[in-house]
Amino acid sequence: MPKLSRSALLFSANTFVAAMLALYLAMSIGLERPYWSIMTVYIVSGPLAAAVRSKALYRFLGTFVGAAGAVLLVPLLVHAPLLLSLAMSLWVGGCLALSVLDRSPPSYILMLAGYTCAMIGFPAVNQPTAIFDIAAARVEEILIGIACAALVHSLVFPRPVGTALRGRIGHWLGEADRWALALLRGDLDQLERDRGRLAGAVSEIQLMARHLPFDTSFLRETTVVVRQLRDRVLVLVPVLASLSDRLAALRAIAPELDPELRGLLAALAEWVESGAPRARGEALIAELEAARTSMSVRDWYGFNRSSLLTRAIELVRAQADAHALHAYLQDPEGPPPRLLGAGQASERRPLHRDLGLAALSGAAAFGAVLLCCVVWIWSGWQEGESAAITAAITCCLFAAMDDPVPAIRKFGVYLLVAMVLGALYLFVLMPAIGGFPMLVLVLAPTLLVVGAMIPDPRLAFPALSLIVNLVNTLVIQDHFSADFARFVNINLSQFFGVFAAVLVTRTLRSMSAEVSARRLLRHTWGDLARVAGGRDDDSAVDLASRLVDRVGLLSPKLAAARAGDLEGLDILRELRVGIDLATLRALRRRLPQPMVVELDGLLDGVGACYQARALGAPEPPGPPLRERLDRLLGRLARDDLAATGARGLCALVGLRRNLFPEAAPPAAVMEGAA
Known part of the structure; x- marks a missing residue:
């Protein structure tokens, strides 16, 4: 058994107290399924208080929408079982598709609306006239669980998301500093394997920051500062990638860099190592600018040198601002930092979206639920609705994975464990007890121990699956009732739901790491084609956000991929190209007309190349x-x-390096510059 930390034990105790409080309240007011309140508490609870509150709000909204869907569909179609099954399956699949398309925290509303409609609607087919009362009762049970979870986690030793976010940003900046120092000092192997992980952490920071409006820490009042910091972090990844590329080009041309450049790189490394102070940063920008303008660009070394100095200036601006903003978050009582970079911080930056994957996920959920419904109707299975509900839940919970089948199978294993444990509770322990206090004492050992594993990312899925399935198996109500035949029948129905989800998901939705990586690459190439063709209105920071997010998603997939054409792929090349194309598009209006015509021809050609790759x-x-x-x-x-x-010039050098890495130095450049 893994060693449990103090914070994990505290989280488990808080969650258990909230669950028992919710159970007591639901029983006290006579709700039919008070165990729904326990499941809700464990589903919405998390280590960060603000995330609990935001998830609680999203769960309530999703439950309300799902209940409304059930109230709408069941009375209308109850006399046509196949039509009702088709409508409910479409509802689940449609909600899931929209949820997968939007990877932000509020997408939880849509996913929940999908399977909550199934959870409320299918058991009510035998009581269609009572559907409103049934839906209202389920909403009340869930609302009690939401309220208890939010209350306890907010009042008893809450852990603000602001504190965790501040620490995460600080750790990321430290990693970025080490990357910068490694490339400036020529030690590129040190962080080469970690660049994708750093890009993935940027998206993690973005998603974590979206919980800030629900936080109780002082960081809630500094949301604008956090957004500005997020934008600097987004810029740092492509800037560092470009800087690394230019340094590699210069060292390939001349292993010994010129003395002035060596001195500037040493000064830049010293500045990064000292914490990127703003005052020294301003002086360093002036030195880099002077070095860039003083040397005439007459050969390929000079072009790469000029491009490197341009990126170095951008690095200083972004790095100085990021450290200054982070320092302000550490001590918000001081004066706001004066920033070296310009630009307004948007409320949210776009992440990768995959319409095809969303459609496949929705289709898999639709097919699995419909299959269960057809078997239920054809066989007259008394507990057949449990299969349809389980299929809906499993398809929704694991839709974001490349291949959800292994996770769904594991869910089935935890369902089996919960069934055995539930049988022990139902037929051995619970008949021997009486009263609410004894029920709490009997549940405490299992829920406290397993609940303490939820904060550990490696154990969260099995722990939460076990608790939710166990509570659902126990069917705790205000009166004890244990029917072995019905117990077995319900669990067999749930296992069939898992089987249906595995079967349909494997057929329609599963994909290997290689296939997923190629999908991400095709989306990236399509974006680059749109940027080159002027069909993408996103700002450079928005484009960086989407591309950096894809780099973070691609990195682990490429590590797991075994396809030869994906081995050794430079996952940052497309990121560098994207930023260069966005720069050229932004500068186009400021160039003389003859040069604009030439640039348009270049961009059209680059766009055609990437469009062909995407297709x-x-x-x-x-x-x-x-x-x-x-x-x-x-x-x-x-x-x-x-x-x-x-x-x-910097952008064009970047395109030349990334599109034609093996080509000889451009002769036309030497003639044009002479």
């Missing part, structure tokens, strides 16, 4: 595109366009 017919960028890019590089180097030219 599964990859065409490597050919010599005409490379020659056009080289001509643009030469013109930008020759014309005096101040900051516009520097940023455009």
Whole structure:
């Protein structure tokens, strides 16, 4: 058994107290299924108080919508069982598809609305005229559980999400600092394998920050600061990736960098190591700017050097602002930080969306529930509704996984364990006790021990599955009733629901790590094609948010993939290309008209290449595109366009490096710059 921490034991005690309070209240007012209140407490509870409150709100809204769906569908279609089954299956599948499409915390509302409709509607088919009363009772039971969980976790040693978020950001900034130091000092192997994990942590920070409005800590009042910090964190990943690429290019051309550049890189590393103070950062920006403008760009080394210095300036701005904002979150009593970077912080940044995956997830849920309903109607199975409900729940809970089948199978195993444990409770322990206090004492050992495992991410799924299935098996009410035949019948029905979910999910929805990785890559290539073609109105930060999120999702999939074409794939290359394309699109309006025509031709060519990749017919960028890019590089180097030219030059060098990594240095560039 794993060692349990003090915080895990405290969480388990709080959750158990909330569950028993909810059970007592539900029994006191005579609700039919008070055990629903216990299940609700454990489902909405979590280590962070704000997450409990937000999840409680989302669960209430989802329950209300699901209950409304049941009240609407059951009386209307109860006399046509197949039509009702079809409508309920469509409801579950449609709600799940919309939930999978939006990966933010509020998407929980839609997922819950889906399977709650099944949980309320299917058992009510024999009492269609009482559907409103049944739905109202289920909502009351769930509302009691929600209220008790939110109350106890908010009042008894609450753990604010702000504290956890602040610590998570601090840890991420430390990792980013180490990445910067490693690449500036030439020790690239140190963090090469961790870059995808850092990108994944950015999305984790974004999702955690969305619970802040429900927090009780002071960070709730600094939401704007957290958003500004989030945007700097988003920028740091592509900037560090580009900086690493330019350094690799320079060292390939000249293993010994020029003395001025070596000194600047050493100063930059020293600044990062000292905590990125703003005052020194301003001076460092001036030094980097002076070095960039003082040296004429006449060869490929000079182009890469200029591009590197541009990215280094962006790194200083983002790193200084991120550390200053984090310091302000540590001590909000001080003056607000003066930032080096500009820009408004949006309330939320977009994450990756997969319409196809959402549709497949919805189709799997629809098929599994409908299969259970058909067997139920055909066989006249008295407890057949339990199969349809279980299929709906399992398909919804594991829809976000690449291959939900192993998790659904494990859920079936925990259901079996809960069945055995439930039989022990129902037919051995509970007949020998009387009264609510004795019931609490009998439940305490199991719920307290298993509940303490929920805060551990490795054990949360089995622990929560075991508790919810056990409580559902016990069917605790205000009077004791144990019918062995019905007990076995209900559990067999639930196992059939698990079997149906496995069968349909494996047929329609399961995909390997390789397939999932290729889907993410195709979505990324499609985004790059839209950005290049000017069909994407997102800002550079919004694009970075979506691409960084995909990098975080791709990293573990590529590690698990065994396909040869995915081995050694640079998952940050597309991120660098995306930022370069967005930069060129933003600068397009400031360029002279002849250069705009040339740039449009380049962007159209790049967009066509990525569109072909997205459609599964990859065409490597050919010599005409490379020659056009080289001509643009030469013109930008020759014309005096101040900051516009520097940023455009940096973006074009990045495209040249990422689209044609093996090509010889561009001769046209040397001629244009001369």
